[in-house]
Amino acid sequence: MFGMRRPLRRALSLGLPTAWGATAITYKMTCPLAQQDGLGARLVTSAVFFVVGTGLIQHVRQTLLRELKQARRVAGAAQSVLLRPLPPRVEGLSVAAAQLSADRGALVGGDLYEVIATEHGVRVVMGDVRGHGLPALGTVAALLGSFREAVHDEPDLDGVLRRLERALARHLRERHREEHPASGRPPDTPVAEEFVTVLLLEIDAEGGVRALNCGHPWPYLLRGTEVGPLARSEPLPPLGAFPLPTELPATHCGHLRRGESLVLYTDGAEDVRDARGRFFPLAETLTKAVHGHPVSPEQILRTVLRALLRHTAGRPTDDIALLVLRNQPPHRPAQGARGSDTCGHAARARPATTPGQPTTSPTSP
CATH class of the missing domain: 1.20.58 (Methane Monooxygenase Hydroxylase; Chain G, domain 1)
Structure with missing residues (x-):
């Protein structure tokens, strides 16, 4: 029929x-x-x-x-498969994510994010592909597919980043051949005008945070009522703009303690302007969001998104992605409990899970 x-x-x-x-x-x-x-x-x-x-x-x-x-x-169905809804909990972390499109009718963008629990710790990616539309969506698909495999295979974070670099170069070569079939050979510099900002995080069982940053804004660390960047070191160039250096030491960013949160975002969240040309005060908005009381990742997202829409009069000029991670271990009955470790992760009394599988059903918060 x-x-x-x-x-x-x-x-x-x-x-x-x-x-x-x-x-x-x-x-x-x-x-x-x-x-x-x-x-x-x-x-x-x-x-x-x-x-x-x-x-x-x-x-x-x-x-x-x-x-x-x-x-x-x-396009919307394709992007929902790529940017699948994140589970509300991944190991000892509460998770929430949201996107805000510059075009109300646009369903295809270049933002990417993922949170996966592995035997090496919880690994996170946040990225922003240059451009929009189907070409950007293809790049997102290539990078997320590579990330979802590499985080389980690579013991070190630099190995994950090198896998992403190879996946990006391979994807751009294939796209060049499809767009210019008459050339008959791959370009000498297939990524000369294409790049992706990428932030990789690894959070171990004790809450230790390590990062590799290729041209992406550093996340904000929410510690009580204090809000500040997770790190202040100069990031590497965006992925694809230049080859990665031979040595890729991860940046040690301290610990994410119980009750603390990380807010990852794409640059549109700070670069967007209002009618008078003023940039959006993201750090100030986060400070107001956590002032005086603990908040959940969902509350942080709602506060920031409402403020962004007010700042732009409902018409942001750039795509925006936000991802909030909070060290918030689940509440467990005191009777028979074996306690928890210093980072608040549940002790070994909980049922074992397969590496990479969330502890709850994968439903959107």
């Missing part, structure tokens, strides 16, 4: 304009009134052709709108 709808719809899309055109030609060729030169006859003829033209324009408009809606549904 569904297979018959598409040929029928295609036949209607071709048949209706043909019918309108045939009506206009028939009127002009056979109607005696159309052959007269009087003012009244000309008015009637003009009215007929006006109605026919209006019908054709309306039909074309409806067809284009239908195709645009279908393309947006396909």
Whole structure:
């Protein structure tokens, strides 16, 4: 039944304009009134052709709108598969993420994020691909696919980053061959104008945080009512702009203690401006969000998103992605409990889980 709808719809899309055109030609060729030169006859003829033209324009408009809606549904489904909803908990961390698009009708962007529990610790990626649309979505797919495999295979964070670099270069070479099939050979510098900012984090069982940063903004650390950058070291260049250096020592960023949060974001969250050209005060907004009381990741996201929409009058000029991680171990009954470690992770009394599998069902918060 569904297979018959598409040929029928295609036949209607071709048949209706043909019918309108045939009506206009028939009127002009056979109607005696159309052959007269009087003012009244000309008015009637003009009215007929006006109605026919209006019908054709309306039909074309409806067809284009239908195709645009279908393309947006396909793009939205593709992006929802790539940026799958994050579980509300990953090991001892509460997790929440959100996106804000610069175009209300746009469902395809270049932001990427993922949080995965592995035997090496909880590993996190936040990135921003240059550009928008389907090319950016293809780059997101290549990087997320590589990350989801590499985090389990690579014992060190630098190995994960090198896997991402190879995946990006391979994807851009393949895309160049598809876009320029007549060239017959891969480009000398396939990533000369393409780059991705990438932030990799690794949080171990004791809450120790290590990071590798390629051109991405450092996350904010929320410690009580204090808000500050997780690190202040100069990041590496964006991934793809230059080859990675031979040595890639991870930056040690201290510990994420119980009740503390990390807020990862793409640069649009701080670069977006209001009508008077003022940048959005993200750090100040986070300080107000945590002032005087502990908040959940979902509350932090809601506070920041509301402030962003007020700042931009509901029309942000850049895509924005936000990811909040909070060291918030689950509450467990005191009876029979074996305690918890210094980072607040549940002790070994909890049921074992497969590396990379969240401790709760993967539903969006």
